[in-house]
Amino acid sequence: MSKKRQRKPITPVDDATDKHGFQHFINIHVDDLRARNYSELTIDNRSKYVRRFALWCLARGITRPNEITKPILERFQRHLYQHRTEQDKPLSFRSQYAHLSSLRAWFKWLARKNYLLFNPASELDLPKLGHRLPKAVLTANEAEQVLATPNITEPLGVRDRAILETFYSTGIRRGELAGLRLDDIDAERRTIMIRLGKGKKDRIIPIGKRALSWITVYIESARGELLAGVNEPTLFLTNEGEPINPDSLTEYVRRYIDDSGIGKRGSCHLFRHTMATLMLEHGADIRYIQAMLGHAKLTTTEIYTQVSIRKLRQIHELTHPADHDREEPDPDDLKATGDDSDAAA
Template sequence: MSARRRKIEPKEPHGLAAEAVRYLEWLADRGYSETTLYNRRLGLLRFLDWCSERGITRPGELTRVVLERYQKSLAGYRKEDGRPLGLQTQENYLVDVRGFCRWMARRRVILYDPSSELELPRLSDRVPRGILTPEEVERVLAAPDTATPLGLRDRAMLEVLYSTGMRRGELARLAVSDIDFERGTVLIREGKYRKDRVVPIGERALLWVEKYLEEVRPEHVVPPDDGCLFLTRMGKPFVPNGVSETVSKAVKASGIGKQVSAHSLRHSCATAMLEGGADIRFIQQMLGHASLTTTQIYTRVAITALKEVHARTHPTADLRRKRKPEDETPS
């Protein structure tokens, strides 16, 4: 069974696995989102498997040296395609373990927190990857065959993702009642940090959603209808990975020749709005960022407006400008 479906199965009542189960229950009791719990479980499963392979099964056996060995194993791991884990992925796995160790130390399951001096990978302040031009986005949006029910559904999903900049998990959780056609808004429930927000949605996206609701969803819904907006062919709500597969399929069919993810439509939405003159604080609210610093990274990729200013003002930017007769041409 894949790690995505596996549960943590303790073999002894006070072993590492049993404490991990209690830790996840503690997080759930404190209102952490299902996405956070899911990701935390995957991270802990990876760590528990690594420990089990080395005979480490009890909390007291965790030391700083053990955690540093685990960190080194993450850095040296290679995926099926031969690529290493990204630094962000490595950090996420280590944060999962650090939270677990801190919790055990607070509950006196262990005498001290072995992760307290663990140094996380240094992440460079990189710009988002996979940002598409408006032309490339249009090719991706037009890729599904809208003459088929599933193609029409996929087109509606892609339009909503790009129009609103919402995350894939937020799209998967959308309910029919969350779409306000009259006001042209979408209610995003329990986004990241479990915060609701209302964002605008464009007229074109609304037209595709309306067409999907009229022609496709009634044929897929399985009673009792829980109101989930986008349904699989089996009538079940999408999971985030299902949304990613839908986007990947459209990207491949579009022929743009780029490897992009569902999050790329979110990045592309923000960049297009910024280049169109949107205030960065509005984009922050639209994307649901807790910090403006997170949103400001898009100012580094919104280059169109800067190039226009440069072309208008820099004396050597445009060779097509009228020259004086005595101007020299480059040899």
């Protein structure tokens, strides 16, 4: 069997045996989240943000959660707003929101479990998040340029072409692609099974013929060379025969996008945006896109209706009066007009 990635030991923020200290309650909260079947990603993020707050408190002589008041939380909120990263950039409001929402959830849990007499974060105002559009979306031609970048004369190049084709065809998340198993691919029905996607939900989605063909080529011609005699059910493998890591996927896809020369930046999620936008522009119903992407709420998917500009542009050209019954200016005429004006001056 392949080696499992070892979790790095986390240094406690204070004495974990102190039943009134931060680390003690962080540990209990983590155990409770696991008992309620929260994903490890959610648990890691929650504990990470609470730990950062605890370290900030300890540096200021605040050693117990029951010492926390709303003014202290507001001081921490101002600290996040004023904080600068190693690149001397401020934290985004989305990052500030993630910190504070995790804290609010933690204090709500402490109060509900009667570890605290009251919840100091109950009236903490969170930053207002803007409705952001994806930074970039590929055109169909640009997507083809990226797909053609891997060197398919090598096993890793065949693997990477199959990975890119799968991202483009299905729009799945990088963690979902990394978790695909051989038996999740149904070539006859042309579907893939996403197991324990976001929210720990399974779903079955279609995959295109071309992507499926590249997966077949990868399995038949390249995957065996990567296995190195190890019995591993995961579909996409490293050159050591181990399951590919989501962070590695980000690096691979970003490199191929940069090497393609299209002049746009992005990684795995760029293909997710591209798939949704292009399918909408070609007439797909938004609820179908919602099912493909695994969004719990339609409002999350509706952002792609704003990115999909082609139909809106067509309607604008057909209906706006400025584009009808008027002649477009001739650049040569404008130039001549400018020359006459200069002469008269």
